[in-house]
Amino acid sequence: GQNIDQPTEMTATEGAIVQINCTYQTSGFNGLFWYQQHAGEAPTFLSYNVLDGLEEKGRFSSFLSRSKGYSYLLLKELQMKDSASYLCAYMDSNYQLIWGAGTKLIIKP
Amino acid sequence: IAGITQAPTSQILAAGRRMTLRCTQDMRHNAMYWYRQDLGLGLRLIHYSNTAGTTGKGEVPDGYSVSRANTDDFPLTLASAVPSQTSVYFCASSSEGGGNNEQFFGPGTRLTVL
Numbered sequence: 001g002q003n004i005d006q007p008t009e010m011t012a013t014e015g016a017i018v019q020i021n022c023t024y025q026t027s028g029f030n031g032l033f034w035y036q037q038h039a040g041e042a043p044t045f046l047s048y049n050v051l052d053g054l055e056e057k058g059r060f061s062s063f064l065s066r067s068k069g070y071s072y073l074l075l076k077e078l079q080m081k082d083s084a085s086y087l088c089a090y091m092d093s094n095y096q097l098i099w100g101a102g103t104k105l106i107i108k109p
Numbered sequence: 110i111a112g113i114t115q116a117p118t119s120q121i122l123a124a125g126r127r128m129t130l131r132c133t134q135d136m137r138h139n140a141m142y143w144y145r146q147d148l149g150l151g152l153r154l155i156h157y158s159n160t161a162g163t164t165g166k167g168e169v170p171d172g173y174s175v176s177r178a179n180t181d182d183f184p185l186t187l188a189s190a191v192p193s194q195t196s197v198y199f200c201a202s203s204s205e206g207g208g209n210n211e212q213f214f215g216p217g218t219r220l221t222v223l
Contacts, residue, residue, distance in 0.1 A: 041217075096167065
C-alpha cells in the first residue's frame, strides 16, 4: 500500500480542540493536503502545506515537518458540523496525490 | 451549472456489461482526475488528464479507460465490469496539474457490479 498513515477514528467534545496526525514516507514530495469529507459527500479542500511550519485558517490550522514526514490538522472550538472524515494526502514526485484512508472524527455534545 | 457534475448518481450493473461514467466541469480547468474510494482505503487515482487531448494512468488503471476530447468532459469507461469495480467513483478537476492546485470534486457515482 501507500506509505501514508492516519488514525482511523477519533472522538472529541463540542467546543474542545482536536489534533489529527498524519505520517508519510516518500522520496519525492511536493506538498501536503488536508480535505474534509462529510458522509456521503465529496471531499472539500481545507489546507495545503509545502514548507515547514504552521498555516492558520480560522478555526483550522495545519502543520508540516518535512524532515519527520509528519503533518497534523488542528481543529479548535469544535462544532457538531465538524463531524466528518479528514483526509490527508501528499503530492508525490509525479505530482499525483497519494491519499490516506481518512480519519473519522466524531463530535459529542 | 457551476462546478463539476457527475452522472449517474448511482448505478447497479451486471458483470460483463460496459458502462461509462460521465464528468463535466465548467471552471475551464486544465487538469481532471478519476478516483475510486473504497471503505478502509484512501482515494486511489485511476486516470488523469493534465490538458485536453492528453491522458495518463494512475495507481489503478486496469479495467478502465478515459478520453479527453475537450476541456470540459472527462468520461470514464468500464469495458467489461467486474464485481471488484464496485466502488464510489469521484471525478475531480484543478486549474493545473501539480503544485498547490486545489482539486475540486464532483458529487460521486456509486457503482455496484453484481
